[in-house]
Amino acid sequence: MGGHSNWPEWIYVGVIIALMFWVGAEAWNVERLVEHVPADAEVIKVTGAQWFWTFEHEDGTKEVGTLHVEAGKAYKFEIYSTDVNHSFNIHDYVVLMDAVPGRVNTVWFAPDKAGEHDIQCREYCGLIHYNMRGKLVVEEPST
Amino acid sequence: MRNLLGLFLVLAILVIIPTVDHAFAAGDEPGEYLDRRVLIWNLFFRMMTVAFTVGAVVSGTMIWLCWRFRESHPKATPTEYERSGDFGGSA
Numbered sequence: 001m002g003g004h005s006n007w008p009e010w011i012y013v014g015v016i017i018a019l020m021f022w023v024g025a026e027a028w029n030v031e032r033l034v035e036h037v038p039a040d041a042e043v044i045k046v047t048g049a050q051w052f053w054t055f056e057h058e059d060g061t062k063e064v065g066t067l068h069v070e071a072g073k074a075y076k077f078e079i080y081s082t083d084v085n086h087s088f089n090i091h092d093y094v095v096l097m098d099a100v101p102g103r104v105n106t107v108w109f110a111p112d113k114a115g116e117h118d119i120q121c122r123e124y125c126g127l128i129h130y131n132m133r134g135k136l137v138v139e140e141p142s143t
Numbered sequence: 144m145r146n147l148l149g150l151f152l153v154l155a156i157l158v159i160i161p162t163v164d165h166a167f168a169a170g171d172e173p174g175e176y177l178d179r180r181v182l183i184w185n186l187f188f189r190m191m192t193v194a195f196t197v198g199a200v201v202s203g204t205m206i207w208l209c210w211r212f213r214e215s216h217p218k219a220t221p222t223e224y225e226r227s228g229d230f231g232g233s234a
Binding site for chain 1: 179186193197
């Protein structure tokens with residue numbers, strides 16, 4: 001295109017590339033922050049099985065369906081599956097991680113106040129997937 | 144040269160970016176207590192702001208282009224190709 005000025009196109013390309021970098025950097029930074037587990041986080045083993053959740057605390061206490069934690073503490077979930085793919089979700093705390101047979105996936109959170117929250121499987125895992133629910137009970141700090 | 148560039152792009156997407164991400168995203172040093180709800184939802188709203196702004200600008204530009212360069216626009220001028228009247232057809 002002789003004599004044709006195409007600087008608007010280059011500005012457009014530059015703006016798009018800058019935006020993509022910015023979006024990538026923001027998302028990467030948030031991911032980096034939420035993946036750093038605090039040193040004192042208590043490890044809870046979460047096991048998904050058709051069609052219920054079981055929880056094992058560090059002291060060996062086991063729970064089925066209902067998980068009790070304390071406000072103000074950090075918890076790191078180690079997520080297992082014994083059969084098919086599941087996905088461990090505490091919607092109110094934006095916790096979501098797949099449970100994959102043969103893998104251990106981790107995610108952590110720190111509940112800030114007492115209350116009850118739903119736990120739900122978010123990966124279709126068979127006939128009763130819809131009812132693979134649990135309850136998170138956040139209690140007042142004991143100390 | 145172009146092939147090399149293409150190969151590098153494919154490698155970067157498949158290997159290099161995930162490796163760098165894995166190496167830096169979750170370091171060994173312990174993290175701080177933070178509210179993931181705030182961080183994640185803030186990120187979501189910022190991204191949505193960008194998405195809607197870009198969407199408005201791009202669709203606005205396209206609407207303006209269609210409006211400005213329609214045949215019936217008062218300032219419309221035929222291109223050289225159109226002015227020649229020779230569109231290559233035999234009929």
